[in-house]
Amino acid sequence: MVRFLGHDLKEETMNPPESENRAMLRLRDIRKTYVMGDQQVQALDGLNLDIRMGEFTAIMGPSGSGKSTLMHIIGALDAPTSGSYQLDGIEVADMDEVELAQIRNRKIGFVFQGFNLLSRTTALENVILPLVYGHRKNKEESAIAALERVGLGDRLDHKSNQLSGGQQQRVAIARALASDPLLILADEPTGNLASMQSEEIMQIFQELNDEGKTIVMVTHEPDIGQHCKRMVTIKDGKVIEDYQVKDRLLAADILVKMRAERDNYKPVLMEQVPVG
Amino acid sequence: MNVIESMKIALRGLSSNKMRTALTMLGIIIGVGVVILVVAIGQGATKRVTDTVNALGTNMLSVWPGSSHLRISAAITKTATPADPTAPAPKISTPNHLTLDDAKVMARSFPKTVDAVAPQVRDNVQVRLGDKNTSTNVTGTSTDYLYVNNAEVNRGRFFTQYEIDGSEKVCVLGQTVADNLTVDSGSDLTGKTISINRQNFKVVGMLALKGSGAFGQDQDDIIITPITTAMRRILNRQYLNYLSVRCVSPQMMPLAQEQISNFLRNRHHIPPPYPDNDDFNIRSQTDLMMRQQSVTSTMTSLLSIVAVISLIVGGIGIMNIMLVSVTERTREIGIRKAIGATPRDILLQFLIESAIISLIGGLIGIVVGVVGAILLAKIGGWNTIVNTTAIAAAVLVSAGVGIFFGIYPASKAAALHPIEALRYE
Numbered sequence: 001m002v003r004f005l006g007h008d009l010k011e012e013t014m015n016p017p018e019s020e021n022r023a024m025l026r027l028r029d030i031r032k033t034y035v036m037g038d039q040q041v042q043a044l045d046g047l048n049l050d051i052r053m054g055e056f057t058a059i060m061g062p063s064g065s066g067k068s069t070l071m072h073i074i075g076a077l078d079a080p081t082s083g084s085y086q087l088d089g090i091e092v093a094d095m096d097e098v099e100l101a102q103i104r105n106r107k108i109g110f111v112f113q114g115f116n117l118l119s120r121t122t123a124l125e126n127v128i129l130p131l132v133y134g135h136r137k138n139k140e141e142s143a144i145a146a147l148e149r150v151g152l153g154d155r156l157d158h159k160s161n162q163l164s165g166g167q168q169q170r171v172a173i174a175r176a177l178a179s180d181p182l183l184i185l186a187d188e189p190t191g192n193l194a195s196m197q198s199e200e201i202m203q204i205f206q207e208l209n210d211e212g213k214t215i216v217m218v219t220h221e222p223d224i225g226q227h228c229k230r231m232v233t234i235k236d237g238k239v240i241e242d243y244q245v246k247d248r249l250l251a252a253d254i255l256v257k258m259r260a261e262r263d264n265y266k267p268v269l270m271e272q273v274p275v276g
Numbered sequence: 277m278n279v280i281e282s283m284k285i286a287l288r289g290l291s292s293n294k295m296r297t298a299l300t301m302l303g304i305i306i307g308v309g310v311v312i313l314v315v316a317i318g319q320g321a322t323k324r325v326t327d328t329v330n331a332l333g334t335n336m337l338s339v340w341p342g343s344s345h346l347r348i349s350a351a352i353t354k355t356a357t358p359a360d361p362t363a364p365a366p367k368i369s370t371p372n373h374l375t376l377d378d379a380k381v382m383a384r385s386f387p388k389t390v391d392a393v394a395p396q397v398r399d400n401v402q403v404r405l406g407d408k409n410t411s412t413n414v415t416g417t418s419t420d421y422l423y424v425n426n427a428e429v430n431r432g433r434f435f436t437q438y439e440i441d442g443s444e445k446v447c448v449l450g451q452t453v454a455d456n457l458t459v460d461s462g463s464d465l466t467g468k469t470i471s472i473n474r475q476n477f478k479v480v481g482m483l484a485l486k487g488s489g490a491f492g493q494d495q496d497d498i499i500i501t502p503i504t505t506a507m508r509r510i511l512n513r514q515y516l517n518y519l520s521v522r523c524v525s526p527q528m529m530p531l532a533q534e535q536i537s538n539f540l541r542n543r544h545h546i547p548p549p550y551p552d553n554d555d556f557n558i559r560s561q562t563d564l565m566m567r568q569q570s571v572t573s574t575m576t577s578l579l580s581i582v583a584v585i586s587l588i589v590g591g592i593g594i595m596n597i598m599l600v601s602v603t604e605r606t607r608e609i610g611i612r613k614a615i616g617a618t619p620r621d622i623l624l625q626f627l628i629e630s631a632i633i634s635l636i637g638g639l640i641g642i643v644v645g646v647v648g649a650i651l652l653a654k655i656g657g658w659n660t661i662v663n664t665t666a667i668a669a670a671v672l673v674s675a676g677v678g679i680f681f682g683i684y685p686a687s688k689a690a691a692l693h694p695i696e697a698l699r700y701e
Contacts, residue, residue, distance in 0.1 A: 072695055075614075077613075077614060077694045077695050077698075078694075078695055097618075097619055098618050098619065098620075101613065101616050101618040101619070102616065102618070104613075104614060104615065104616045105615065105617075106616070110614050110615065112614075112698075116607075116610075116611045116614070116698065117611075118608055118611060119608075120288075120292050121288075129612070129615060130615040130616050132281050133612070133615065133616040133617050133618075133621060134616055135278075175615065179616075
């Protein structure tokens, strides 16, 4: 699992030994209320959720179900109105802004739908950024290793706008990986991508999970959810369904098929042309 | 995140929008440049005045006849009614009575305070040498003139007491007069005979160059003759225009001024109140210089206010641009916060950006100001002094302006909520 030399080993030795049952993420009776004008909107309504280390969880639900709010709370971007959220045994629910920023920096790696890379900035600089904010050592080495991991070792000095959507998303994954977080949190990571690129991204996620990374992915596409190991469905701010995925889709297999189809497409056309 | 990383990020932010950065800097460049220039001009003018005071000697008193200006103007306002604006100014009771005897007795009376007295009569005269003609000032005075006025003869000699007693037709020339009477400059007319108001005078010496005075007058445009000669033979006067008094020391000046005033009141039988009824004026050279200096410093402070206002306007320009920049980069701020930037990191980033704008602007402004001051001195002939304190202050002030006007936009950026910032389109 330890792929990157730059990360903090001390943190791991402090943690109790890995156990399948230990909940890395523990949300209890989470409520989030927004005030919109005179109206109160209950985005999360007493939600409970445990996620264990090494899981690959899809959070699904229609729009307005509260899945975005849940992602913000899991990602320490927002604090719940009430309830308890423990990440790696630490209570996050009542942290202040600075502590939340540190949690985001050290424990969580974000992958967004819109990539959210800094414009006019190279891939390497984008990936280094969380390491800079985290005062890490060996920033450049860790960042290069992360970019090589997502297959962009030859694109280090390309600026964001010189990369395709799929490549940009891979830079974003590298950025999430660089600081070796506990949890990778992906919000509709394939939402802006064509199907081939989507599968490539999902392949990276599946490989990372196989290497032991814990991944939580918010999506509304059942196909994408089917790539994960566990599927949690949210509605009206509560978990209404939570099961292990059967017949899991493997991106690697799908890609083989897709590439074969693409490569065979032209010869098929050629064959249709009568010869002689 | 350390300051060097923040500076790198800030520099990238600035270089990505060069035109805007340059325009924002312009406000600071102008502000700092003007401050440097104004300080240079002000200090140059001050130094010129101080130099003149020192050249004149700080223990000089000037006495000249006539009522004090205050009394005349008071009398005019009292009598001149709006109904009759053409009414003649009232006659002052005692006209110009300052005699050679006044000067002689004065010089003897206060050995502890008054060192020497140089009585003077002055007027314009027509001077001729061969076919060259010029108009200049003739000053009739005593042998103490050189000592009292810190003047020197560098060729020939000054006239003697013997020549004064005999009202001899001898004179000493300033260089400007000599230059005006000959073809080439720097000429020495010692031994020549020139005509002053159609009378022949022998030139016995030349005065050393003095340059221009505190008020810009040419101090070398002068002819000096024995006082008796000037009074009787050239100008036909009985009274003096002016007395230069040299005191023993600068500390004795107030006492000397008091003593001379009382001496003249006694001799002229002037009734109180004083100094309203005085028929003479007495001023120290330093008083006159101080007045000149206060005019200079008023000018300097007025210009400085303008410069400071332009600095403030420049600062507001920075604030304006930084606010635009924060709004424009809301999404970037959101991304940075999502990957772990603390509010302090964001604050620092924007503060450093605005500080860099104004610091670089300040440095360019210093160059502009210094070059401007040098050009003014070279081309305009102004006295300018660029001093390092002003430059150091300008650097500090410009950095301060950047930080002060950057605080609000930067704290606005730091306070953005990460989710809202990420959603911003």
